Amino acid sequence: MDVIVSQLFTGASTGAVLLLVALGLALTFGQMGVINMAHGEFLMAGAYTAYLTQQAVSNSDVSLLIALPLGFLVAGMLGLLLEMTVISRMYHRPLDTLLVTFGVGLILQQVARDVFGAQPKAVASPTWLHGQLDLLGYGYPVTRLFIVTIAVGCLAGTAAVLKYTALGRRIRATVQNRDLAETVGVSTRGTDRVTFFLGSGLAGVAGVALTLVTATVSNLGTSYIVPAFLVVVAGGIGQIKGSVIAAFALGIVGAFLTYYTSGSLATVLTFVLVVAFLQIRPQGLFTVRTRSLA
Amino acid sequence: MNLNTRRLAAVASVVVVGLSASACGGAKAGDSASASAESCVDTSGDTVKIGFLNSLSGAMSISEKTVSDSLGLAAEQINAEGGVLGKQLEIVQEDGASEPTIFAEKAEKLIQSDCVAAIFGGWTSSSRVAMRPVVKSLNSLLFYPVQYEGLEADRNIFYTGATTNQQIIPALDFLKNEKKIDSIFLAGSDYVFPRTANKIIKQYAAAHDIEVLGEEYQTLDKGEWGTAVDKIVETQPDVVFNTINGDSNVAFLEEYDAKGLSAKTIPIVSVSIAEEEAAAIDVDLTGQMTSWNYYQTVESPDNAAFVKAFKAKYGDERVTSDPMEAAYTSLWLWKGMVEKADSFDVDDVIEAADGVTFDSPEGTVVVNGDNHHIAKTTLIGEVQPNKLIKTIWSSDGPIEPDPFLEGYDWWDPNGA
Missing domain, CATH: 3.40.50.2300 (Response regulator)
Incomplete structure (x- = not known):
């Protein structure tokens, strides 16, 4: 019983990190079909924003809260810039986009290394995130709880934007049928840009949150980009709820596998499970009824 | 299901699988080196x-x-x-x-x-x-x-x-003789150094009445230590022997701290955390131990x-x-x-x-x-609140290198 509770919690916190990292990708890749390999570097941009904010606002109790919206803006603007200069020329060419954005990612990493140095930067976590919360006899770290909260907040925000706002309707219309959306007067180019801004911004928020659990280094994104794609692919392209379920499923399954086997084997088994799952359901958990995605 | 969606999913799967394969791609090198052993080093000038x-x-x-x-x-x-x-x-x-x-x-x-x-x-x-x-x-x-x-x-x-008999074995001697430990937990990155180090540690433990309560690895680029730390909490070892390398240490120690563990409850001995790494970890490491041959604080x-x-x-x-x-x-x-x-x-x-x-x-x-x-002389150090490391124990003078551990009768290179 203890094992089940502790691994459920550990898995859920891994899942929350995965979800947070994959949420932006679920918009840019899932909704728009852009394979943006530089997404991981937007995480990094968010993490360094948290670091710089902390340098400017020496009070670590508040700097994290300031960094969250700032990280969103910084990564969002980076994304917008990338969309306008590079990706907009490459729609309908997924493989070209993949290679170019991969290159952009490498450039961003090296720039960060030149600016901030190769050493990881320590970002102090606020004192109100120290300690643990006792849940069902399991000491649950408050930092992880905070990450779950941010993930849920971002998720709710994204879902609300997609569902209730005019922008959300335009995004969904563009995803479901670009030509038809254009004929009714939706500026699909403008919609693309805003979607990409939002998706990249979410990566920035995730990056700020990641400073709580991992090192702030220039190659921060590389460890998260693969799991993030895995979540979106397994969850089903074009569906946010698929990503949510996939993130938590991967987190929890991974935790149990790690517990009963070993860390490395668990990574392999997780991949095997996802590949096997995609054999049965190549479209992922959920699929959106659409005439054209690209 | 739409054809484009399927193609996109296929491309994405290729990306994911390809990336993870490249992440752990090994090296096959040296074969290209040509056989000309004639040195061209120019020593005629200044x-x-x-x-x-x-x-x-x-x-x-x-x-x-x-x-x-x-x-x-x-x-x-x-x-x-x-x-x-x-x-x-x-x-x-x-x-x-x-x-x-x-x-x-x-x-x-x-x-x-x-x-x-x-x-x-x-x-x-x-x-x-x-x-x-x-x-x-x-x-x-x-x-x-x-x-x-x-x-x-x-x-x-x-x-x-250092080779292992100048870093890892003296650290084990220190833990056994000075800290009187009876049990140990091994955490490492998944590659040749931690695997070999842990093989040595396990054979040492078997010969010295130390119980190995667990052995956990994570790939170098993966920073998910939640389950491993749960196991440490569960098994309550006397000490954790840490052979994790690189940034992964930050994730491990953040998790360790977040789950309420510290040097006071279960101390860690690390062999890859030095001054540079300690400074970048935003966790109170005071009292955690390291084993090296040099610290910035060495007084000479x-x-x-x-x-x-x-x-x-x-x-x-x-x-x-x-x-x-x-x-x-x-x-x-x-x-x-x-x-x-x-x-x-x-x-x-x-x-x-x-x-x-x-x-x-x-x-x-x-x-x-x-x-x-x-x-080299082995120095066991303790992390100070300012993240510098102070020597708390040192070997009796420099230890002669023994890379193949020929001087240790408990070592069996073909053993488990």
Whole structure:
């Protein structure tokens, strides 16, 4: 019983990190079909924003809260810039986009290394995130709880934007049928840009949150980009709820596998499970009824 | 299901699988090295070329940049003292880009195109293993400055970091004899050094009545330590032996702290956390232990001079660490060997190597001509609140290197 509770919690916190990292990708890749390999570097941009904010606002109790919206803006603007200069020329060419954005990612990493140095930067976590919360006899770290909260907040925000706002309707219309959306007067180019801004911004928020659990280094994104794609692919392209379920499923399954086997084997088994799952359901958990995605 | 969606999903799957494959791609290098062993080192002028080969980009640049810096300091000091055999050192710096195959290519370039007299660098075992056939077939020299898993002694390589009997075994002796531990938990990154180190630890434990309560690995680029830390909480070992490398340590220690563990409850002994790494971890590490052969806080005139010169050259906020010190020492040892041989020729230098000494920041070190390692004193340290590391225990003088652990009867290289 203890094992089940502790691994459920550990898995859920891994899942929350995965979800947070994959949420932006679920918009840019899932909704728009852009394979943006530089997404991981937007995480990094968010993490360094948290670091710089902390340098400017020496009070670590508040700097994290300031960094969250700032990280969103910084990564969002980076994304917008990338969309306008590079990706907009490459729609309908997924493989070209993949290679170019991969290159952009490498450039961003090296720039960060030149600016901030190769050493990881320590970002102090606020004192109100120290300690643990006792849940069902399991000491649950408050930092992880905070990450779950941010993930849920971002998720709710994204879902609300997609569902209730005019922008959300335009995004969904563009995803479901670009030509038809254009004929009714939706500026699909403008919609693309805003979607990409939002998706990249979410990566920035995730990056700020990641400073709580991992090192702030220039190659921060590389460890998260693969799991993030895995979540979106397994969850089903074009569906946010698929990503949510996939993130938590991967987190929890991974935790149990790690517990009963070993860390490395668990990574392999997780991949095997996802590949096997995609054999049965190549479209992922959920699929959106659409005439054209690209 | 729409065809485009399917194609997109297929592309994405390829990306995911391809990336993870490339992330763990090993090195197959050295085969390309041509057989021309004729040295082209030019010693006719006032200068002699040496090569520094460190990762200045990629994941390992975090660590290797610092080694390149301390090598630069050694070269500057040697030149200021009149150089080696009266010749000024001319440095050719190459970037190994954290990729073993690139280390092999760049080593070949340094030896054949730049005609360097010796190469200094490498960090990961895979980078050393990739360079090994190159320096061997071209009969050149490599000075490798990082503690490693031992079980190797190559004619063309000098190892100035610790082998296992100068770092891991003394740490176990310390835990057994001073801390009286009965149980231990092993956590490491999943590659050759932690796997070999843990194999040694397990055999030591079996021979010394220490119970191994768990053994956990994570790949280098994956920072998910939640389950492993849960197991530590569950098994309550007397101590955790940490062979995790790189940034992954940050994730591990954050998790350790978040789950309420500390040096007071279950102490950790780490063999890959030095001053640089400790400074970057935003967790109270006070009281956690490390095992190295050098700390910035070592009290000696040689070390005081080294730290002062390093800070003067690179900035007051910089710290010095074991691999940096070992790299600094390696260049001075090469100078000693060359001057003893009175020649830059590789064979002459190897011939002269035995017994060459240097008053290094860690103390006096002596080159062992048989296995090309150096005698080093082991220092168990404790992390201070300011993230510097203070020695709390040291071995009785320098320990002779024994890379194949021939002097330990409990060691069985073919055992589990």
